[in-house]
Amino acid sequence: MFEALSSKLNGVFDRLRRRGALSETDVQEALREVRVALLEADVALPVVKDLTARVRERAVGQEVLKSVSPAQQVIKIVNDALVEALGGGEGDTGARGLDLNAPAPVPVLMVGLQGSGKTTTSGKIALRLKTREKKKVLLASLDVHRPAAQLQLETLAKQVGVTSLPIVAGQTPLQIAERAMDVARRELYDVVVLDTAGRLAIDEALMAEVAQVKAFARPHETLLVVDAMTGQDAVNTARAFQEKVGVTGIVMTRIDGDARGGAALSMRAVTGAPIKLLGAGEKLDALEDFHPDRIAGRILGMGDIVSLVERA
């Protein structure tokens, strides 16, 4: 699938090869294929439209570098627009971790759809903060819905070697959050990770529940955890969580799969929140920093050409 798209694009661009500057029709034709490539990579339709419009504006009439073809130049422009949209600008290396710059204990709230990877990511964040930043981390599960969810987090805490909030049956998520913050203050924790149950963006009651938890805990980071395989619905999810809960960062999981991860672009575009971390496996050390250029390359699938133009 990858190669087919790539060669189709090259086909279009071959026709542009011998021309000097980029004309409107050249760009238009090239962007039709780019549109398909982005949609196949699961970038949401409105986001694709927006991006191609921006590229069109930027590309038409642009001077072409002597040593590359106009075709390659367009790809580079698309790629740069992608990198920019994903959060990197000129000279941005893109590495951005969590912002924990607040009085301890710093609450971090994990939210997202069912099965996106919130609990696993909570464990990964605890491990990273403990080993890299020598923080004292408390893990607390507010998931009273999924069978054995609290036990899952407790097990992960043991594997990481951090404390998890003792499980008390019958408490509401809000009560658990209150208890977690209370313990954290008394026992001098640096960071409290509040894991929540998965919820659908259209589930008014559960969205209100997590909003209530947020209003109480006032987390310094509210991380929306999304699956890299997510399709077009990414925009609806992002919009709902942004509007009803508020998001400060995005974590994209299952980057170890072979999905092209266009949802990253959709999520970023809709929430405006930066992508902070990537989940790259089931093991607890499989947490990576986000680099816009790498994800852009993965979405577009034309890394070779981009680096060629960069070297020119």
Added chain:
Amino acid sequence: MSRSTAKLTESVTTLFRKRRLDEEALEELEETLIAADLGVAASRRIVEGFRKTRFGKEVTDEEVKGALADAIAEILSPVAQPMPLDPGHAPHVVLVVGVNGTGKTTTIAKLGQQYRDQGLSCAFVAGDTFRAAAVEQLQIWGDRTGCRVHAPAKEGADAAGLAFDALKAAREDGTQVLLVDTAGRLHNKSALMEELRKVVRVIRRVDETAPHSVLLVLDATTGQNAIQQCKVFGEMVNVTGLAVTKLDGSAKGGVVVALAQEFGLPVHFVGVGEKAGDLRPFEARDFARGLMGLD
């Protein structure tokens, strides 16, 4: 008039206003399909069929959407099939597979509930010996649905060995349906896929006709990657049918249409919630109308 009412009225009037089915209208239709995750190729194919028969005609949005839903339902109806259960097998073994977090364990619980309601004896195999508290999760579902759970003696035990023992036990105690849970795994991880094949091989040592069903669980939120999942799981463990979960959300699961065209695998079930009762048969027409935003 509130904003949402205004919006609703507006969309209802556009729904019934006649307009010419021109290039622009066709493009809009294609976009509706793409936004429902059908993918570019399948969306184009379906809209092309429309161009041939209806181009230039005056139609209302309602008519055109209804007709498009009918066209999609036609693609889907051959794959809308219940999961066959053969009472001749004792037990009928269902292996449940899929990538991480799609809803395998919950779907097993829902199936258990359904079979128990039909008066069948049903047991679960907690074959996810990897993920934290996966066994306990299934054990709770076993308690709730009245299904026996075969759990590993210790953490990290071999899933294939567990399935072997469970199947032998099930043959002895007269269990009619044995549902085997597996750890979520990404299809591009060959070592994990190999492990899954081993589960199948070992099960066959007890009953060479088993597993009788291999159910691939797909998350409706998933985009085009579902095609790859279907392809690789199909090749590796001979998937016999699909279940699509989380259709109670805003995701439409349109990639199923592309899957139907490409693989023709039966779609047995849809998951519409987190409770044991939230499993439904896959209905081509309902699903297609849902895709088009019609009820």
